[in-house]
Amino acid sequence: MKTENNRAWFLVLPVFALVAFSAIVPLMTVVNYSVQDIFGPDDRVFVGAEWYREILQDDRLQQGLLRQFVFSFAILLIEIPLGIAVALAMPRRGRLASLTLVVLALPLLIPWNVVGTIWQIFGRADIGLGGVLVTALGVDYNYAANPFDAWATVLVMDVWHWTSLVALLCFSGLKAIPDAYYQAAKIDGASAWAVFRFVQLPKLKNVLLIAVLLRFMDSFMIYSEPFVLTGGGPGNSTTFLSQTLARLAVGQFDLGPAAAFSLIYFLIILLFCWLFYTTMMQLGRGSQQ
Amino acid sequence: MARIELAHLAHSYLGKPAEEGDYALRPTSHVWEDGVAYALLGPSGCGKTTLLNIMSGLLRPTSGRVLFDGRDVTDLPTEDRNIAQVFQFPVVYDTMSVFDNLAFPLRNRKTPEAEIRSRIEEVAEILDLASCLRQRAGTLASDARQKISMGRGLVRTDVSAILFDEPLTVIDPHLKNSLRRKLGEVHRESRLTLIYVTHDQTEALTFADRVVVMHEGEIVQADTPQALFERPAHTFVGHFVGSPGMNFLSCEVDGGCAVVDGRRIRLADDTAMDGAKQGDRWELGVRPMFLELVFERPTEGVPVRITHVEDLGSSKIVTATTGGGNLKVRVGGEEEIRDGSAWVVFPPEQSLLYRNSRLCGKSAAGQP
Structure with a gap:
């Protein structure tokens, strides 16, 4: 078909304007901050890549980044298989199915800082149900003093909060598989494992991609829950990247380094999402003649 | 291979079926003989797939038994029935890959790898899949995918039967014919029991040794294509098989004759009226090709008025009205048809009497 003219692009203008104000302008402001040292409205110096160099050599960032990767990958390793398992165990139809859906959705409806508060109290060894139980089992548990306990609590909290999302996504993926696939597998004498491996898992590929991306991005940017629960402690043991950034930006008001930090942060997330996306799409395609 | 017997089988998808209409499959008994190619013919929603799923064990019947070679398998799961669908x-x-797809049912049954290889080569040859065995199945077009599905049914040599549930729906027409022919070849070579579900009469009549016709959850006739044509056991079979379908005129019976609109029509079968009861509904059925259209008053015949002529080239389909209803008559393509009145002569041998929609008399003997 021949293109008559390009006037249709004008229809995109309103969206473009909106996105410009909501994303592009603020992002460019950050870019602006990251290459200048600003003392006042009329007093600024262009510093080039200095903030970037400084930030990349900063211990806090390096340690935070390492912690962040360990955390995000631990989250993915736990939540994705667990979410699939929960989805497989869920009843497919009937009243019980609806009930399960509602119960699973509950943690997703709770505001993030409230989740932190819930676990802060729940994990306390003196008055919290979870803390008291663990202590009663003979474990010397204190998330405020012991880095391992703090990590365990943050992980369990995140698993509690977000596994439902993975489970619900997988559940919808499973529901979309036509009965004929299960019937054919029965005719072919497939074992339950083979049905999972060759029917369910391949059909779940797309929802799993979404789940991995969402959980990676969210966990990589996690802020409120550990901030409320541990405040980043004990020491810096649960201080993740976003918290380091917040301290730098609104605590010390070092806007230049903070801006450089933000952009690096953003690029890391972008890079990893792209990596996950390409690998998973590649996995699905596999070898062809 | 096995003889599959269905004994008083009935199925309802409702939890508590109360009346006849609740049943997708009405009480049915039928025997599928070993090594015969069957077509299961019927319109959509008549219970064909239900019947198939019960045989393969995907569905448990509400009542009745399924027997493979006399062994009751009603409670056996699909995997233990040795049936392909x-x-x-x-x-x-x-x-x-396509190869692994075809190997899957065999590998699940622990068939030796060498045997799997040779089986797949055979089947891939038949289905014309040999060139893409190494390709991933997911990347193929839908007709190739359907060939893989069929291939997974055909690779197993030890099955009691292979059930095909309208397998050629997604295949385009010219490939359809060749695949159907190939299925026929496979059958002649292997002597496997094949049950081929379809709602297309041409498909059924060309493929099968025997055609089983279903209507509203019941098997109404199981017979050779020829018998289906010449002696439909049920008015539904008459309508459904043949194009145009059989003519049915409501009639009365009187002393060995059918009476249509006050005219007596002689029947060859004098046992047809045995056991007639008050309130029975009688119909006279005759195929359009057996009727004779004449324009001079014959000694025996029913006067009609010609309302429509459809020219098909090699033949003409004439629609004519009588007091008892419309009739279609197939005449030769070169015959001149004058509009207006004419007479239709009913051949006694091919004029069949139906009581309450079922063929009666000795011509119906041996029917369910």
């Missing part, structure tokens, strides 16, 4: 829409294991 191909579905209407392609089901392939997307992430596996």
Whole structure:
């Protein structure tokens, strides 16, 4: 078909304007901050890549980044298989199915800082149900003093909060598989494992991609829950990247380094999402003649 | 291979079926003889797939038994029944290669790898899949995918029967014919019991040794294509098989004759009226090709008025009205048809009497 003219692009203008104000302008402001040292409205110096160099050599960032990767990958390793398992165990139809859906959705409806508060109290060894139980089992548990306990609590909290999302996504993926696939597998004498491996898992590929991306991005940017629960402690043991950034930006008001930090942060997330996306799409395609 | 017997089988998808209409499959008994190619013919929603799923064990019947060679398998799961089934829409294991797809049912049954290889080569040859055995099944077009589905049914040599549930729906027409022919060849070579579900009469009549016709959850006739044509056991079979379908005129009976609109029509079968009861509904059935249209008053015949002539080239389909209803008559393509009145002569041998929609008399003997 021949293109008559390009006037249709004008229809995109309103969206473009909106996105410009909501994303592009603020992002460019950050870019602006990251290459200048600003003392006042009329007093600024262009510093080039200095903030970037400084930030990349900063211990806090390096340690935070390492912690962040360990955390995000631990989250993915736990939540994705667990979410699939929960989805497989869920009843497919009937009243019980609806009930399960509602119960699973509950943690997703709770505001993030409230989740932190819930676990802060729940994990306390003196008055919290979870803390008291663990202590009663003979474990010397204190998330405020012991880095391992703090990590365990943050992980369990995140698993509690977000596994439902993975489970619900997988559940919808499973529901979309036509009965004929299960019937054919029965005719072919497939074992339950083979049905999972060759029917369910391949059909779940797309929802799993979404789940991995969402959980990676969210966990990589996690802020409120550990901030409320541990405040980043004990020491810096649960201080993740976003918290380091917040301290730098609104605590010390070092806007230049903070801006450089933000952009690096953003690029890391972008890079990893792209990596996950390409690998998973590649996995699905596999070898062809 | 096995003889499959269905004994008083009935199925309802409702939890507590109360009346006849609740049943997708009305009480049915039928025997599928070993090594015969069957077509299961009937309109959509008549219970064909239900019947198939019960045989393969995907569905448990509400009542009745399924016997393979006399062994009751009603309670056995699909895996233990040794039966293959191909579905209407392609089901392939997307992430596996075509070869692995075909090998899957054999590997699950611990067949030696060498045997698997030779079996797959044979089947791939038949289905024309040999060139893409190494390709991933998920990347193929839908007709190739359906061939894989069929292939997974055909690779197993030890099955009691292979059930095909309208397997050629997604295949385009010219390939349809060749695949159907190939299925026929496979059958002649292997002597496997094949049950081929379809709602297309041409498909059924060309493929099968015997055609089983279903109507509203019941098997109404199981017979050779020829018998289906010449002696439909049920008015439904008469309508459904043949194009145009059989003519049915409501009639009365009187002393060995059918009486249509006050005219007596002689029947060859004098036992047809045995056991007639008050309130029975009688119909006279005759195929359009057996009727004779004449324009001079014959000694025996029914006067009609010609309302429509359809010229098909090699033949003409004439629609004519009588007091008892419309009739279609097939005449030769070169015959001149004058509009207006004419007479239709009923051949006694091919004029069949139906009581309450079922063929009666000795011509119906041996029918369910």
